[in-house]
Amino acid sequence: MIHPTSRVLISDLREHIGRTVSVSGWVNTLRLQRRMQFVLVRDHTGMAQVTHERGGEADLLEEQLEHLTPESAVRIVGRVLDNSVVKLGGLEIVPESIEVLNRAETPLPIDEHTGPEQRLDWRFLDIRRRTTARLLFAVQTTLEQGMREYAYAQGCTEMHTPKLMGTASESGAEVFELGYFDRSAFLAQSPQFYKQMAIAAGIDRVFEVGPVFRAEPSFTSRHATEFTGVDLELAWIADVGDVMVFEERMLAHAVAKVAELHGEAIREHFGVEVVVPETPFPRITMADAQEVLRAGGWDPEGGKEDLDPDGERRIAAYIKEHTGHEFVFITHYPTGIRPFYHMRSAEHPDTTLSFDLLWKGLEITTGAQREHRYDVLLKQAADKGMNTEQMRDYLNVFRYGCPPHGGLGMGLGRVLMVMLGLDSIREATFLFRGPNRLTP
Incomplete structure (x- = not known):
């Protein structure tokens, strides 16, 4: 098992193609489709796509991803794959484990339409x-x-x-x-x-x-x-x-x-x-x-x-x-x-x-x-x-x-x-x- 201290920054993922890495960051957006689950994870260096294929009733990863919320702090261990279809750097992470470090409440108090004074509040x-x-x-x-x-x-x-x-x-x-x-x-x-x-x-x-x-x-x-x-x-x-x-x-x-x-x-x-x-x-x-x-x-x-x-x-x-x-x-x-x-x-x-x-x-x-x-x-x-x-x-x-x-x-x-x-x-x-x- 990968130790949490061996965190890999998203900007460095291309150096780890084919390997299993630990990535820590925030959930940016979720796309939970009928067959596939896509999560964009963000750290201070960039964003990466986490791709998971639904696997049935006993799929723990599927359940964890289903209950994620935007801006939750997560640690994801997964394999880095080269995929030219992915717009974010042509890479994706296929997860092996997900740890929710702090689940963000929903809805968020601000969004892209929030005015400047309220953004200062948050x-x-x-x-x-x-x-x-x-x-x-x-x-x-x-x-x-x-x-x-x-x-x-x-x-x-x-x-x-x-x-x-x-x-x-x-x-x-x-x-x-x-x-x-x-x-x-x-x-x-x-x-x-x-x-x-x-x-x-x-x-x-x-x-x-x-x-x-x-x-x-x-x-x-x-x-x-x-x-x-x-x-x-x-x-x-x-x-x-x-x-x-x-x-x-x-x-x-x-x-x-x-x-x-x-x-x-x-x-x-x-x-x-x-x-x-x-x-x-x-x-x-x-x-x-x-x-x-x-x-x-x-x-x-x-x-x-x-x-x-x-x-x-x-x-x-x-x-x-x-x-x-x-x-x-x-x-x-x-x-x-x-x-x-x-x-x-x-x-x-x-x-x-x-x-x-x-x-x-x-x-x-x-x-x-x-x-x-x-x-x-x-x-x-x-x-x-x-x-x-x-x-x-x-x-x-x-x-x-x-x-x-x-x-x-x-x-x-x-x-x-x-x-x-x-x-x-x-x-x-x-x-x-x-x-x-x-x-x-």
Whole structure:
């Protein structure tokens, strides 16, 4: 008898023609005809057909197959046969034994016609049943691996910063407050302050992939209250351009890795071509971008200093038309819409040495050169009416020789959205969290 641990993956069945194997997976579909019983069994590598000819009253296999339900977890031991009539790889398994490991209840709570919100309620089942959903997480793994490879090769140290904070990070707005013993704590909006602390600690290049929490009551397709951030901080930079060069090369390396390993599968299942970007990426200042947009009829309400989603799409289309590039850095954002710790331009004090990176019109990254001079930081915080006493631990970082530095924060889900042509960040996340969703 074959031991269960000798499981053969469905993708490897062709190597075992004529042999008896053990296959474990889920029942995909059943066709129980008068003379024959056909079961499609699925594991994470593919599907195989199990073929059984009914044999009469004493046929135990016939009875077991008759009582199977879709999505039941099964272990089937059987002989692999070459059969060109079978559409699934020209192979079939003739069963010798069937073990029902966990019988699925029927009917299933979702099917191919179920709407997106209900599918999120049964996310584990939805992912299991859809090849595209499972492929997404394989792509995510490769994408992260590619970014880590580049970061490590450039001398980065991967850090794990606290997500519980004693004071609200960044501006203090849009944070989640929670009870912490006899006082309040806050979930970190980003690892920004801790990355800078690591720079001051003499860790030259800092890299982190971790959770980010934003208490934004936003219901758009690109916002979440918890998401995975890719964060970077570089010490001893000459200017903010060093950060942009690092990011564009890191992304080019990671996207190339995805294209190599998954390009064909992405094309087949998502209908999208993964284009490896050339470096350097195009750059345009915010002032120039707005001039281009207004000349093209863009007129946002209230004369915004920032770009709205329509403006981002329009400027990306303009760059694509004139350069052929899918990426663009928007630089030199006004001080009024950037955090107090962004360094200001010496030539144009009303602008910051900051950037957003757009990919196909969606913002995936915000970055900047940080202000590392203690006295300037105090002034910039005061300009924004901030209480510096609450930021004492953060500001102390800059009192004892902090070097020039800059960095970025990237939304992993947004990168996957653009790469795979998804309509919503909900699809690019294992378990989505939004203002109205805390389950499953």
